[in-house]
Amino acid sequence: MITIDHVSKQYGATTVVDDVSLHIERNSICVIVGSSGSGKTTLLRMINRLVEPSRGRILIDGKDAAQEPPHLLRRRIGYVIQGHGLFPHRSVADNIATVPRLLGWDAARIASRVTTLLAALDLEPASFAHKFPHQLSGGQQQRVGVARALAAEPALLLMDEPFGALDPIIRNKAQDDLLAIQRKFGTTVVLVTHDIDEAFRLGDRVAVMSAGRVLQSGRPAELLRAPADPLVARMIGTSDRALRLLSLTTAGEAALAGTATGPQVAASASLREVLSELVWRGAEGATVLDAAGNPVGQLNVAAILARGRSA
Amino acid sequence: MLQRLRPDRLGLVLTGSGLVALLWLPFVVFKTNRIVPGVPHALLEVLPIPAALTCLAAWILVAVAALWSRHARLRLGAALLGIIMLAWAIAAACNALTPAGNQVARVAPGSGFWLLLVSLALVATDAVTRLQPRPAQRVLLLALLVAALSGALALGLFDQLSMMREYAVNAERFVRELRMHLLLALGSLAAALLVATPVGILCHRLPWLRAGILGALNFIQTIPAIALFGILMVPLAALAAASPTAAALGIQGIGAAPAVVALFLYSLLPIVANMVTGLGRVSPSAVLAARGMGMTAGQILARVELPLALPVILTGIRIVLVQNIGLVAIAALIGAGGLGAFIFQGIGQAAIDLVLLGTLPIVAISFGVAVLLDAFIETIDRVPR
Numbered sequence: 001m002i003t004i005d006h007v008s009k010q011y012g013a014t015t016v017v018d019d020v021s022l023h024i025e026r027n028s029i030c031v032i033v034g035s036s037g038s039g040k041t042t043l044l045r046m047i048n049r050l051v052e053p054s055r056g057r058i059l060i061d062g063k064d065a066a067q068e069p070p071h072l073l074r075r076r077i078g079y080v081i082q083g084h085g086l087f088p089h090r091s092v093a094d095n096i097a098t099v100p101r102l103l104g105w106d107a108a109r110i111a112s113r114v115t116t117l118l119a120a121l122d123l124e125p126a127s128f129a130h131k132f133p134h135q136l137s138g139g140q141q142q143r144v145g146v147a148r149a150l151a152a153e154p155a156l157l158l159m160d161e162p163f164g165a166l167d168p169i170i171r172n173k174a175q176d177d178l179l180a181i182q183r184k185f186g187t188t189v190v191l192v193t194h195d196i197d198e199a200f201r202l203g204d205r206v207a208v209m210s211a212g213r214v215l216q217s218g219r220p221a222e223l224l225r226a227p228a229d230p231l232v233a234r235m236i237g238t239s240d241r242a243l244r245l246l247s248l249t250t251a252g253e254a255a256l257a258g259t260a261t262g263p264q265v266a267a268s269a270s271l272r273e274v275l276s277e278l279v280w281r282g283a284e285g286a287t288v289l290d291a292a293g294n295p296v297g298q299l300n301v302a303a304i305l306a307r308g309r310s311a
Numbered sequence: 312m313l314q315r316l317r318p319d320r321l322g323l324v325l326t327g328s329g330l331v332a333l334l335w336l337p338f339v340v341f342k343t344n345r346i347v348p349g350v351p352h353a354l355l356e357v358l359p360i361p362a363a364l365t366c367l368a369a370w371i372l373v374a375v376a377a378l379w380s381r382h383a384r385l386r387l388g389a390a391l392l393g394i395i396m397l398a399w400a401i402a403a404a405c406n407a408l409t410p411a412g413n414q415v416a417r418v419a420p421g422s423g424f425w426l427l428l429v430s431l432a433l434v435a436t437d438a439v440t441r442l443q444p445r446p447a448q449r450v451l452l453l454a455l456l457v458a459a460l461s462g463a464l465a466l467g468l469f470d471q472l473s474m475m476r477e478y479a480v481n482a483e484r485f486v487r488e489l490r491m492h493l494l495l496a497l498g499s500l501a502a503a504l505l506v507a508t509p510v511g512i513l514c515h516r517l518p519w520l521r522a523g524i525l526g527a528l529n530f531i532q533t534i535p536a537i538a539l540f541g542i543l544m545v546p547l548a549a550l551a552a553a554s555p556t557a558a559a560l561g562i563q564g565i566g567a568a569p570a571v572v573a574l575f576l577y578s579l580l581p582i583v584a585n586m587v588t589g590l591g592r593v594s595p596s597a598v599l600a601a602r603g604m605g606m607t608a609g610q611i612l613a614r615v616e617l618p619l620a621l622p623v624i625l626t627g628i629r630i631v632l633v634q635n636i637g638l639v640a641i642a643a644l645i646g647a648g649g650l651g652a653f654i655f656q657g658i659g660q661a662a663i664d665l666v667l668l669g670t671l672p673i674v675a676i677s678f679g680v681a682v683l684l685d686a687f688i689e690t691i692d693r694v695p696r
Contacts, residue, residue, distance in 0.1 A: 050603055075605035085600030089618050099604050148604075158603075 001026040001156065001188045002047065007056035008212075009042050016042045018212035019056070024205070026155075029182055029189040031203035033196055033235075039212040040192045044158055047190065048077045060156065075099055078149030078157035078187070082164040084141045086133040092118070092144050093129040099152040117147040120181065139170040143177070150185065159191040163198065175201055196235055200224075200244060208232050220248050242308035247272035249307055251288045255297030260285030267296055275304050321437055322377035325430040332430070333370060336423030339401065341408045342473070344415050345662055351421055357404045369396040377434050387438035393431040397424070398463060405471035419473035419664060446686035453682045473664035474671065481653070481668070489672065491567075492649035495642060496635040499571050503578030503631065510579070511586025511624075512612065521587060528580035536573065536638055540645045543569035570642035577638065578631040585627025589620030622692035629684040636677045640669065 002024040009017040017039040024030045034040040045051040047058055049070040058065045065073055086095050093114050100110045118125040121143040133141055142162065149157055162178075163171045175198065182189055193199055199206045200220045207217035208231075216228040224245045227233035236244070251274050252267030262283030265274045267290045274286055278301055285300040332338075337351030355363045369392065376389035405418045444452065469475045478485055514521040534542070548564025550557050562568045593616050601611045617624075643651030650669040657665030 048603060050599075071605045071607050073605070074603060079600070079603035081596060081600055081603065083596050085594075085596035085603075087597050087601070087615060087619075088594065098601075098606075102605055102610070145600075 001028075001061065002190070003059040003062075004043070004047075005057050005059065007043070007046060007053045007058060009039070009046060009051060010054045015212055017046070017053075020209075020212075020214050021056075022207055022214060022217060024188065024190060026188050027186050028204040029179075029191060029202050030205045030207065031199040032190065032192045032207045032209055033194065033199040033203075034209035035194055037211075038209040040194075040209045041160055043209070044160055044190060044192045047156075048074045048079060048158055050074075075102055075152060076154055076156070078152075078154040080145050080149045080157070080159040080162045082161035084133075084145035084165075086141055086144060086148070088133050091130050091132055092123075092136070095133070095144060096148045096151050098148060103152055105152075113151060113153075114147075117150060120184065121147050121177065123147070138166055139174065142166060142170075142174055146178070146181070150181070150187070153185075155188060157187045157189045159189060161193055162191065164193075171198075178202065196237075200248065208235060221245060224248075243272050246270065246275060246304065246308045251286075251299060252290070252296065254303065254307055255288040255299055256303055258298050259287045259295050260298035260300065262286045264289050264295075265299070267291070271299075271304050271307055274299055275301070278304075318378040319381075322374075322379075322434070325434055326374040326377055329370065329374065329427055329430045332423040332426035333367075336426060337421035338423040338427075339404045339408065340419045340421045342417050342419060345417070345476075345664070346660075349419060352404070352408070354400060354404065354423065357407050358400065359407065362400070362403050366396060366400050369393060373431070373434070383438045383441035387435055387442065390431050390435035390438060394428070394435070395459075397427055397431065398468070401472065402468045405469070409471045414476075416471075417473040417476045417664070418471055446689045449682055450686050453679060457679070474667045477653075477662070477664045477668045481665075485653075485668070488648055488650050488652050488669075491647075492636070492639050492651075492673070493676075495567065495570055495574065495639045495647060495649055496632065499574035500578055500628070500631055500635055502571070502575045503582055504628070506575075507579050507582035507586065511583045512590070514583060514587045515590040525580070525584060525587070528583060531576050532580050536577075536641045537644065539573045539576065540569050540642065543572050544645070547572070565646045567642075567647045569645055570639070570647035574635050574638055574642070578635060581627040581630040581634070582624070585623050585630075586620065589623030589627075590616055592623065593619045622688050625684065625688045625691075629681065629688065632684065633677050633681050636673060636680065640673055 002022075004020055004022040004024075007017060007020050008015065020039075020043060022030075032040045032043060042051055046053050047060075047065070049065060052066075060073075060077075087098075090098075093111075096114045096117060097110045100113060105113075114129065115125045118128055123140060123143060128136075128140070128144075133144070136144065142165070146162070149159075159178075163174050166174055178189070179202065181187070191202060203220060205217060206220055206223055208215045208223070208229075210231055216223060216232050223232060224236060224241050227236060247270045249271045250267060251265050251269045251271060254271055255267070262285045263277055263281050265277060265286045265288055267288050269277075278284070278286060285298055287295050288297050288299060290296045333354060335353070338354035339357060340349040340351050342349035354366060358366065373389045373393040376386050380386055380389070401418075401420060401424060408418050409416050439449075439452070463469065464475075470479070510524060514524055531539075544564040547562055547569050551563045552558075597615055597619070598611060601615045606614065639647070639649045640651035640654060643649050643655050650673050653669030654666050657663065657667075657669065
């Protein structure tokens with residue numbers, strides 16, 4: 001979907017992004033994680049050309065992004081920023097309709113798209129469409145920001161610290177919503193954050209940035225098992241890496257054949273949650289049930305612990 | 312209990328001054344013709360006994376409300392009643408003093424009348440401030456005021472009043488000068504908007520330009536109006552002499568041309584400065600989001616920045632309009648016309664009534680424009696930003 005090919009950005013003598021290459025697959029969530037000043041936001045903004053690369057090129061679906069007028073390119077790419085950036089003088093519906101209007105959609109199509117998106121983000125269309133941003137809570141504003149970015153059905157969504165302004169409980173809900181939305185619309189997401197937990201929770205792939213360079217990129221489990229750089233290891237932390245690893249795998253994925261005598265757990269629960277349940281109940285094994293409540297297999301403590309080992 | 316009896320401070324001052332005005336100051340001055348000094352009369356001495364008693368009773372009613380009522384509505388009602396009574400009293404005084412059929416004799420409002428009017432107006436505005444009416448209510452109040460005044464004038468209630476005598480003589484010219492006055496004020500505003508809008512946007516975009524331009528405009532603002540008219544006479548006269556086209560367009564050293572140019576120059580600073588402030592207040596994240604969604608620079612300006620800056624920009628326009636309506640009066644000095652012509656003619660002829668014929672409409676128009684624009688600005692500025 002996106003190929004970032006030896007891209008650098010310099011401001012005068014300062015190199016903000018230094019020879020970064022990265023491949024982002026279609027329908028996946030790629031999280032770029034790093035501390036402030038690591039160049040992650042600049043890298044993200046080079047994808048929709050809010051920042052022009054000094055060197056290198058960025059291919060979107062095989063085509064060089066530099067070939068297209070920037071404002072036309074941006075209309076095809078969803079963009080969500082921290083603190084939502086909603087237009088305070090426009091209603092929720094008008095905010096969401098921004099890009100479709102720029103693209104010249106007819107009014108009926110825009111109206112039905114706005115209704116669909118509000119409903120998809122748990123905002124009752126009848127009561128929210130005509131509200132103004134200042135009448136919404138922080139979590140609602142953030143959801144409207146996501147709805148606005150998805151309005152013109154972009155194949156690609158860029159998110160810059162989208163949940164940074166939310167309190168922890170609302171942030172968890174927003175992260176779940178994003179995963180659900182991404183699955184529903186099949187959008188490719190590139191998300192920038194400084195929160196490593198958020199990166200592991202959301203990312204199919206995680207790229208760790210520092211001082212303008214990508215130190216390591218890969219699946220979360222790869223980063224946990226084999227950090228390529230001391231800085232990556234430090235960012236991830238070593239004290240609970242086994243448990244982090246367990247939280248990346250679901251019970252359904254790890255289930256063994258047969259049934260067990262202990263408690264029943266959902267296939268969507270993570271191994272970390274299953275282990276916690278077994279410790280709590282003093283049981284050796286659990287039966288895994290699918291969403292419909294049918295047994296699909298079993299798990300025992302030994303099998304779970306094996307999944308948390310470094311190799 | 313004592314708390315309840317303690318009178319309102321503003322009310323105390325205003326009823327005190329009202330009492331002085333009512334009892335000792337001349338309410339009206341009767342003149343047998345335009346120039347003579349005239350004979351002062353107190354209100355209670357001019358009116359027939361029943362009318363005088365009615366006035367006194369009304370004054371006591373207003374005074375009680377102003378002193379002891381804490382209900383803003385009641386205070387406003389009392390003040391409006393007082394103003395209506397005042398209008399009625401001066402009309403009654405005119406009738407009592409002017410011999411029937413006399414078209415030359417006139418009654419001028421005296422210092423007592425003005426003091427009462429100011430006191431009542433202050434009680435009324437104080438009450439309106441306390442009531443915090445919504446924009447639509449303020450406009451409605453203004454409309455009622457205008458309707459009442461126009462009605463009274465149309466009915467000829469004040470025809471024997473000195474200013475109306477002057478108006479009767481100058482009616483045709485009054486309309487012409489009024490039209491000229493508005494044309495000068497609005498025309499220079501329109502020209503200033505055409506120039507100040509792009510300049511304001513440039514100043515917002517290019518910080519290095521800002522200090523220089525605002526400094527220059529500030530400097531213009533410090534030149535006294537009369538001096539600026541004088542300074543402009545020379546180049547404009549030279550332009551008219553050098554270019555027949557310019558002369559054919561009506562450009563000359565005196566008259567409307569230097570007036571419009573001077574007002575235009577004075578109008579630039581408030582508009583440019585408010586434009587810079589307004590655009591500077593626009594949330595950077597809204598602009599970033601607009602850019603990130605693929606709006607062009609022009610679309611960002613037209614759909615995000617200008618709409619969000621509009622209340623502040625309109626505040627600048629309001630300042631300019633009220634300022635221009637006042638400044639046009641001075642432009643009459645260099646032959647630009649407008650209501651100021653009556654003022655200077657009146658000063659020249661020592662005819663204070665003529666001065667008032669020029670002054671009062673200017674005050675009324677400025678007041679009306681300020682109320683209307685304030686209401687409009689508040690209506691569009693309901694979104695916090």
